[in-house]
Amino acid sequence: MTARPTLAGMLRRGHWQVASVTLLLFGLLLGVIGHAVLGSMQARHLELLARTTGYSIEAAVVFRDLDTIHEVLRPIVQRERLGRLQVWLPDGQLLTELQRPEPTGLAALQARIGRWLMPGRAEAPVLDGSGRVIARVELDSEGSDFIQLLLWGSGAGLLCVLLTLGVASLMTRRLERTIVEPIDRLAALTRSIRCERAFDRRAPAAPIAELNALGEDFNAMLAEIDAHHRHLQQDRDSLSQRAWHDPLTGLANRAHFEQRLEQALQVSLQQGQTFGVLYLDADGFKAVNDTAGHAAGDRLLVQMGERLRAVVREGDLVARLGGDEFAVLLQPLRQVDDARRIAREIGRAMQQPFDLGASGCFRCGLSAGIATFPQDGDTIPALLDTADRAMYRAKQAGRQHRRPLRACSRSRLP
Structure with missing residues (x-):
């Protein structure tokens, strides 16, 4: 060229x-x-x-x-x-x-x-x-x-x-300082913005009126691009939030949970780590929905999600799979007993009544099923099936020994 x-x-x-x-x-x-x-x-x-x-x-x-x-x-x-x-x-x-x-x-x-x-x-x-x-x-x-x-x-x-x-050379150097250097700075700024996407940068003032006007127009264009970029970023974040998170509780949704589970499996296979999966299902949620209404049920799910996030570790992922079903990805696990300990802490966190405002206070627990890799399965379907069956057994055992749903003083349950 x-x-x-x-x-x-x-x-x-x-x-x-x-x-x-x-x-x-x-x-x-x-x-x-x-x-x-x-x-x-x-x-x-x-x-x-x-x-x-x-x-x-x-x-x-x-x-x-x-x-x-x-x-x-x-x-x-x-x-x-x-x-x-x-x-x-x-x-x-x-x-x-x-x-x-x-x-x-x-x-x-x-x-x-x-x-x-x-x-x-x-x-x-x-x-x-x-x-x-x-x-x-x-x-x-x-x-x-x-x-x-x-x-x-x-x-x-x-x-x-x-x-x-000699005089012409001096005049050329002076013109380079007054004309070429501002244009070079503007070109360097354009390249840096294109490569680094730094739309918050601005062109400096130039000593020549035409170049200064060009710089001001360029800055105005950058401001518009920056505003448009921020708006697109907000839309992208909003779309990402809706695509990967549950709109009611703000927890991860099923697609996000399955993606993270796949990543956890790949990392564990490469590095020899252990991770766990908790399957959780609310006990008595249908009774709250039928008695206090769907709005109260939604508030109950939101509070359950908040308690789950407060109990698990910072790197763990809490997801709402749908309805009153939740899941927790525990990664990494040093030993299997850590998963059981976290499950017990979740159970204790759910023992306190849930204040649903005008609908009253209700008690609602969670039945948990635990599966760990690779002890309970070395594939995702195997792990999910093990956790689901364990959760179902825990729910069946809880129904045999659980007393009827009790509510605090503001409950309108019979």
Whole structure:
């Protein structure tokens, strides 16, 4: 997959491109203007130099004194860096010519480039005292001065480019702090929320108005998502509560009990633990329902569930299987006697009367059947069957010895 460019990289390249194009255009414009100005200045300088040279050699030309002419012209050629200086007579005859030695190496290249970029030629008449033209001076510029000036200008331009790129880099870093960093923080926040589902986090304020507005809109969206997520969580908890718990007593329902029983069996098989199952059935619940009504029966079941939860251990599971039937999962068990002890504590807890409000006070016990793994079975159906048969025997034995249901003073039972 092709890597996408980053915003910081695009800003940096954009600054450098703008700076480079600006400097290039500025350099070209400056070069054109400089070439025109320098060409004009060189033309005037050569013209003035030609007239001055004519004044200097006037007497020597009149007397045809070549030695004097050479003595005058040679320093001028060297000092002014002239490529060639010629003196012509009015009849077209060349009186004398002076040339600088042809340079070699880099100097020759400079000279050729200079003559190509800045060709310079001037001429002026040589007048005698009466104003008559006695000769003509012609000058050709070598152009090396222009090349040196061009080199200095190029060096200065390169320095300007480096300074401009440095300034562009500083501006890019400043833009990264003001633009890229807030966007990066917002992107990091988005990733953390997506991965950790932390909808309570918020984007910090940004120094730029548009980015700050974006952050505020993002925070508002997060607030809405957080509220919606909380609402969904509440609905999920409510559905889970209804799916796994009895709506009347709040105890685990049959499905929850069977699931936990399956998990207890798997853990016990892997780790060699023991667990127990209590099957419980209310004694005399039908009489309470028939005498005091179904509302009183519901209150009785709720109070039974509360007493069961108060007696069992923290890790044990109490479930209502339906009607007046309850079950308790005891996990783990160190020994079988622990299950019997808990069953006896449940029996004692049920001995106290149940206050059913306006319906009166009633006594209602629980018949319990116990099954332990693996002593009473190594499968769930075997354990449940053993506990159910034990509970049925306990209920039958209780009916033979149990006295009639007694109620406290507020009971309306006969």
